[in-house]
Amino acid sequence: MVDLLESIKSLPNKSGVYQYHDKDGRLLYVGKAKNLKNRVKSYFRFTPYLSPAPNLSQRIIHMLNATTSLRYIVLENEHDALILENSLIKQLKPKYNILLRDDKTYPYLCVNLNEEFPRIYLTRKVLKDKNLKYYGPYTTGARALLDSIYESFLLIQKESCLKGKKACLFYQIKKCLAPCEGKVTKEDYSKILSNALECIDNPKKILKILEEKMNLYSQAMRYEEAMIYRDRIQKIQGINKLSMVEIPSLEDLDVFAFLSLGNKGALVKFFIRNGKIVSSTTNTIKSQYEINELEIYTQALINYYSLSLPFVPKKILVPFDFGDSLAWLEDFLQNRFHKKIQIINPKSGDKKRLCTLALSNAQEALRISNKDDEITKDIQELFSLQNRPYRIEVFDTSHHKGEQCVGAMVVYDDRFIKEDYRHYLLHFKDEYSQMREMLSRRIESFSENPPPDLWVLDGGVGQINIALELLKKAGVNLEVVSISKEKLDSKAYRAKGRANDILRSKDGEYKLVSSDRRLMFIQKLRDEAHRFAITFHQKQKQKTMQQSKLLEIKGIGKATQKRLLDYFGDFESVHKASLKELEIALGEQKALAVYEALSSS
Structure with a gap:
């Protein structure tokens, strides 16, 4: 505690952010202070020796008992300290700070009233323009509401419609009045838009229309169509179950x-x-x-x-x-x-x-939400984790002979959170470099999407070491475990009809019997990540085959395609390549032929 005491004595009387670290250099806690010296001193009792102050919570006392060093950042004012503290908590996930996973950008419905024939669209991007009118934010049901409005009102269906200056399919199927050909006046269109916007203000109006359509389909025994409207009604009803609460005397x-x-x-x-x-x-x-x-x-x-x-x-x-x-x-x-x-x-x-x-x-x-989550406690005890792994991210990669290399991340928090799943297109060919690339990209996104409580990797010691190296470099307090198939003569037991999986952490191996619920839980996580990765890999493979076929039709053979992909990385970059870039990859004569073939489409 001597070094810690000296650090406290040397603190300035200025605003800033302070950080407590343990003996291994792991970040334990981040706090803000109007006056760094006064704030940090308030945590401690200094006689007869340095110890936690008696009026603190158990959480903070545990943290201070583990603290061996103190670091701080001086800032100009309290405002800057507040912002930096919040940013560091989200990115670094200190052990004793409570992290609120919240506030992804909510979607809004928007209409540009400055346009001659405005349309309603869904957006998460908010622009400062007085002619843009926003409705929301919506935490659920926005897409269902928008689809229902376009189905019920003869508005311009697509942004590109007016550019064509000619009535399109939407006019023919009676989904649009073709303002592009002047078949509706600006005034009449404005009335239709006004009715549509009223349905956004009061979704009950659109619900009545949907219920009528659902009943018509049901009476005609067209149950699949009726179910579509039923589901849409439920989503719109879920937009706000409290919409009946009205307090007219209140401002926004x-x-x-x-x-x-x-x-x-x-x-x-x-x-x-x-x-x-x-x-x-x-x-x-x-x-x-x-x-x-x-x-x-x-x-x-x-x-x-x-x-x-x-x-x-x-x-x-x-x-x-x-x-x-x-x-x-x-x-x-x-x-x-x-x-x-x-x-x-x-x-x-x-x-x-x-x-x-x-x-x-x-x-x-x-x-x-008062569910039984004892499995997370069991996992914490098994691997001796610092924190209970309430939220877990699981990573897997997939490729075929070094081609169509992809990665996948799935998220578990009481259940699989599919809206938080992520795919990664990977450039490297070997599994270790692929894992490094994928985890590096995930770490880069921590400022927007904070770290979980635990990473589970499909792999072994090599993958764990890569993850720990990257996390240490980033200063992030996050633990890592892995699961891999046990091998015999370089072949996985699973291929022989057995499922002997090995669990690992930085502390060693864990061989559990196949019926152990902790092993089965980690297997469930790994299998979902594997499914998600394989599905994406198959889609990429199919897409590659289609693009390859198109190039063959244009006279660009397999060998030339391989050289192009080795150089440019993907078909999209090949199509965008200039003649000079193609010459570097193929030579002058071959490049000209390929350039002309690609330009012929």
Whole structure:
């Protein structure tokens, strides 16, 4: 503790971010401070020896007992410290910080009122343009709502339609009035658009239309079509189950409410526009330590209001007293949006009612999510993991003789989270370089999509070492295990009808009997990653075969194709190549023939 004590004594009286590390150099905790010296000193008691202060939570006491070194970054003000702290927590996942996985960019429905014949479209990109009108944000059902509107109203169906200046198939099948040929006036089109936008404001209107169509198909015994409308109705109904709640006296507001029970919590957000809750979202948080409400609220506000937003409320409601942190957060909002935005903890009235409603929804979310996740505890004990692996990312690669090399990542968090799956097109031929390439790209995305609690790799010691090397270089606190098939005479037992898989961590091998539920759980994760990788590989192979066939038709043979792919990497780059680039790959005479063949399409 001598070095730690000296570090504390040398801290400046300035704003900044501090980091606690353990004896192995692993990052334990990141915090912000208006005054670094005062904040860090508040963690400790200095007599008769350096020890944690007695008024701290068990989580922080555990962290301080493991701390052997302190690092810090001096910043100009509290605002900069708040932003950097949040960024480091998301990217590096310190062991004792609670990470809120939240606020991917939500989709909006948008219409450009400056166009002569506007159309409605779905977007996640928010532009600063007074002629753009946004609806949302939508946490679910936006695509179903948009598809239903285009099916029910004769709007321009595609962005490219007006460019053609000629009535297309949509006009022939009576899905469009062909404004491109002047078959509808601007005024009449505007009335149709206005009716469509009313359905966005009040989805009940479009639901009535869909229900009529569903019943017609059902009566005609066309059950498959009826099921399509049934599913669409359910998705639109799910956009906001609280849309019946109307509070006309309120201005546009955002509500954030968090509730915790033991080591689980639920964060609910309401978005209120024109006195209605237009959408809501719920996020569950799990930790092996007690959950600090201030940390969750702070992360939630910074994460959400760092996004590009078309709507910024004048007030944010929270059923929580931020104390001294309120000024920090309001300063962050002031700097972000260049206007005063109040964060209010209402004590009575309609605003209090909204916060109570949000807390009730959080309570219900906790009740529903109270699942038995003992398997994660078993996995933690088996591999002696620092943290409970609530969220797991699993990686696998696939190729055929070094061709169509792809990677896959699947995500497990109580269930397989398919919307978070990722494919990777890989350039390297050998499995170790492929794993390095895939994991490097995943680490690069940590600032947008934070690390999980555990990585599971399809492979052995080599893959684990690659992952640990990359994570150490990035400074990320993330543990890694692997699963591989046991081999006999260089052949996997699985090929002989047996399933002797070996589990590994940095500490060694784990050979479990085939009926062990921990092995079966990891196998389930690996098999899903393998399925996802193989499916993508097959699609790439089919695509490659089609492109190869097209080149053969143009007179470019297999040998020339191979030389081109070896040089350019993929068919898309071959098609984009200039004559000079082709000459480097093939020589002058051959390149000219290939260039002319590619240009003939």
